[in-house]
Amino acid sequence: TVFGDSGTATAPMVMAISEKVWSQLPADLQKLFNDEAKNLSHGQGGWDRDANERNIKLIGEKGGTVTRLTDAEIKVWADAFAAQREAYIDQLIADGHTEARKVYDALQAKLAG
Structure with missing residues (x-):
């Protein structure tokens, strides 16, 4: 069963830091974290979608049934x-x-x- 555009499963990646610690970081490190978070988001999201689509295709090739929920x-x-x-x-x-x-x-x- 496929639950919407995210597919059968997702592997969320979260970078979390407290506001207290964040406010103490120099601007260049804050920028580094923000830039890398964007890079990870785009990279991981694409990997998840691609992996889901490969898995769904393989299920169909092996005779399985895939149900895409509305x-x-x-x-x-x-x-x-x-x-x-x-x-x-x-x-x-x-x-x-x-x-x-x-x-x-x-x-x-x-x-x-």
């Missing part, structure tokens, strides 16, 4: 998973990861583009 079908799946996702975020916060909601929301906003 946006409406993806929404049904996402809505059904919402309770588990929220419970996981709540658990992260309870475990001391107090920024978990903020990080999740920021990632969702970034993905929404």
Whole structure:
């Protein structure tokens, strides 16, 4: 089953640094981090998409069936998973990861583009 344009799976790569540490870095290091984050994003994203498409092609060649979900079908799946996702975020916060909601929301906003 293919879940939208991202394919069967993705391997998100995240570079995270606290605002406190970030603000203490010199401008040239901040630029280096920003530039490399963009490079990694483009490189890794392309690799994931290419790998997914190769895998999907191979499944078809071997006689398997690939189902590409519509946006409406993806929404049904996402809505059904919402309770588990929220419970996981709540658990992260309870475990001391107090920024978990903020990080999740920021990632969702970034993905929404």
